[in-house]
Amino acid sequence: MTALDATPTRAAGAGATLEFVTIHGSWQRAARGAMLLGDDGTAQPSIFAEMSALAAATGAINLGQGFPDEDGPAEVLEAARQAITDGVNQYPPGRGIPVLREAIAGHQARWYGIHVDPEREVLVTAGATEALTATILALTEPGDEVVVFEPFYDLYGAVVELAGAKLVTVPLVAPHFESDLDALGAAVTDRTRLILVNSPHNPTGTVFGRETLELVVALAERYDAIIVTDEVYEHLTFGVEHVPVASLPGAAERTVTISSAAKTFSVTGWKIGWVIARPALIDAILSVKQFLSYVNGAPFQPAIAVGLDLPDAFFVDAAATLQAKRDLLIAGLTTAGFATSTPAGAYFIVADAAPLGRVFGEAGDAANFCRELPALAGVVAVPVTAFVRPEHRPQYASLVRFAFCKRVDVLEEAVARLGRLAR
Ligand SMILES: Cc1ncc(COP(=O)(O)O)c(C=O)c1O
Numbered sequence: 001m002t003a004l005d006a007t008p009t010r011a012a013g014a015g016a017t018l019e020f021v022t023i024h025g026s027w028q029r030a031a032r033g034a035m036l037l038g039d040d041g042t043a044q045p046s047i048f049a050e051m052s053a054l055a056a057a058t059g060a061i062n063l064g065q066g067f068p069d070e071d072g073p074a075e076v077l078e079a080a081r082q083a084i085t086d087g088v089n090q091y092p093p094g095r096g097i098p099v100l101r102e103a104i105a106g107h108q109a110r111w112y113g114i115h116v117d118p119e120r121e122v123l124v125t126a127g128a129t130e131a132l133t134a135t136i137l138a139l140t141e142p143g144d145e146v147v148v149f150e151p152f153y154d155l156y157g158a159v160v161e162l163a164g165a166k167l168v169t170v171p172l173v174a175p176h177f178e179s180d181l182d183a184l185g186a187a188v189t190d191r192t193r194l195i196l197v198n199s200p201h202n203p204t205g206t207v208f209g210r211e212t213l214e215l216v217v218a219l220a221e222r223y224d225a226i227i228v229t230d231e232v233y234e235h236l237t238f239g240v241e242h243v244p245v246a247s248l249p250g251a252a253e254r255t256v257t258i259s260s261a262a263k264t265f266s267v268t269g270w271k272i273g274w275v276i277a278r279p280a281l282i283d284a285i286l287s288v289k290q291f292l293s294y295v296n297g298a299p300f301q302p303a304i305a306v307g308l309d310l311p312d313a314f315f316v317d318a319a320a321t322l323q324a325k326r327d328l329l330i331a332g333l334t335t336a337g338f339a340t341s342t343p344a345g346a347y348f349i350v351a352d353a354a355p356l357g358r359v360f361g362e363a364g365d366a367a368n369f370c371r372e373l374p375a376l377a378g379v380v381a382v383p384v385t386a387f388v389r390p391e392h393r394p395q396y397a398s399l400v401r402f403a404f405c406k407r408v409d410v411l412e413e414a415v416a417r418l419g420r421l422a423r
Contacts, residue, residue, distance in 0.1 A: 070266060076307040080302075083299035121276060121282055124301060131289075135285050137163050140160070144191065147168045149179060151172065188225065192219075195220055205349070205350070226256060228256045256277040261307060263405075322347075326342075326404050330342060338351035351399070359376065377421050
């Protein structure tokens, strides 16, 4: 068999082009892991791409994708402009510029009492995306198991499959999306290599409490697994405390902490993330990371150092502003007839569309409902099933994720439009 299978997978006729030919390679594992490999062996567009295109085509308000529509702190933006002017435009050091690594270490000490060596225990990456990818590729062997809570961020499935490892899921059940500790205990075995904990959690907004996190640590110790955390929403919690796993007794030795500037400073396009772990783990992850991006974002690195050093008030206010937006959208969704959950963190509300009855549709399928929502109400959202493996989708079939990281006037307009569903 060649790299290009000569047999077109669809009846493409004489004008067959590459897109009609099966391309062999490990991309198929990545697509399958992200639940985007079609039955015919082709890559399907993600629901986010489909829904964003729908929003653009219909003029609907896009509450599907989780990116803010307002700029972050002026000091941070100005620092990036200044860095470009000052000529900070060439490859930065492989581990990230010292001033940013020191700011990341200082941030961990200030907020969580975690003390790390900026020289050997911090690695700057191209967003949390690269941090997660490099970590999973670096620390797993084919056949190893990676335990995650489900629904899960699509990247986890893609990279775990790319690595030849196996994703094992622990369900978070509506309406509260708490973890079942027995299910967690049963999922971790001596085949488990990584336990990946995303808290605050996308898409459910769950902020895992100490009991769950302590069990994660105990299980990791018992089975000699490594804990990987995805804490990109660490500062966006509403009245509850974010507890980094690495702050728990005994955890720091075996925890890889991952975070990012994207959500905290509303700079999702800058792609500055980081990894914090013991030196041997950082060295292992760096061995892969250096051949993914090598380095990134030279002028953005000093700017994020400025951001991390901002006074406490900035972080507290950002969470309070977002909480008010959450409450605005919850009220609107409730008035429109959805049953909503109240997320304790992150950017998203999971709403159950089943109570909408006929408007939701006979099929009882949130993916179809989301395709119709622009016509019904001029709003775009995404089905939670996009974050769930096909065999588990029935339990999540009526759930829809709405992002509330948008301007207040945009949310108000969305709420007014969603009100049409109630009529
Ligand atoms: C849970 C989670 N992890 C990671 C990322 C990616 O972070 P970054 O933009 O820093 O790569 C996102 C972005 O939406 C996310 O929601």
